[in-house]
Amino acid sequence: MDWQPHITVATVIEDDGRFLFVDEFKAGRMVLNQPAGHLEAKESLREAALRETLEETGWEVELTGLLGIYLYTAPSNGVTYQRVCFSARPVRHDPARELDSDISGITWLTRDELAAQPERWRSELVLRCVDDYLAGIRGSLELVRD
Structure with a gap:
């Protein structure tokens, strides 16, 4: 059997108790999801996180730490994803920036507002x-080696 996990990045962005999420059309x-996506060829994990965040939200962010490395197997298709998740702080927003085609918008939610909508989560991650x-x-970001 040919098994290969998919490497993804995600970014948890907090500002004054609210977290940045994308509304995306999947399946x-x-x-709702954090800004997230697949690592591309010849790209570092940090570069991927910054790129995906900008492409999906229009926000430039500063990475502040490595939050965790998660394994998740999607029940819908059996694909295993390795998610490298970073924490970040917002720096600058470009509201005129065109977002990725599967993103319908962005929203800021508290933890409780997110927790109240489990049916909307892309996954439990x-x-x-x-x-x-x-x-x-x-x-420390020093744990992430390019």
């Missing part, structure tokens, strides 16, 4: 990453 429904952030779990 026939609108879901959406809340788990926020909870890990709120628990103070952070590694």
Whole structure:
């Protein structure tokens, strides 16, 4: 059997108790997710996180830490994803920037507002990453080697 995990990045961005999420269309429904996406060839994990955040939200951010490395197997297709999740702070927003085609918009939510909508999560990693952030779990960016 040919098994290969998909490497993805995600970014938890917090500003004054609210977190930045994307509304995206996946598997026939609108879901909430952190800005996230696949690592591209010849790209570092940090570069991928910054790029995906900008492309999906119009926000430039500063990465502040490594939040965690998560394994998730999607029940819908059996694909295993390795998610490298960063924490970040917002720097500058370009509201005129065109977002990725599968993104319908962005929203800022508190942890409780997110938790109240489990049917909208892209996966359980959406809340788990926020909870890990709120628990103070952070590694130095020096742990991420290019």
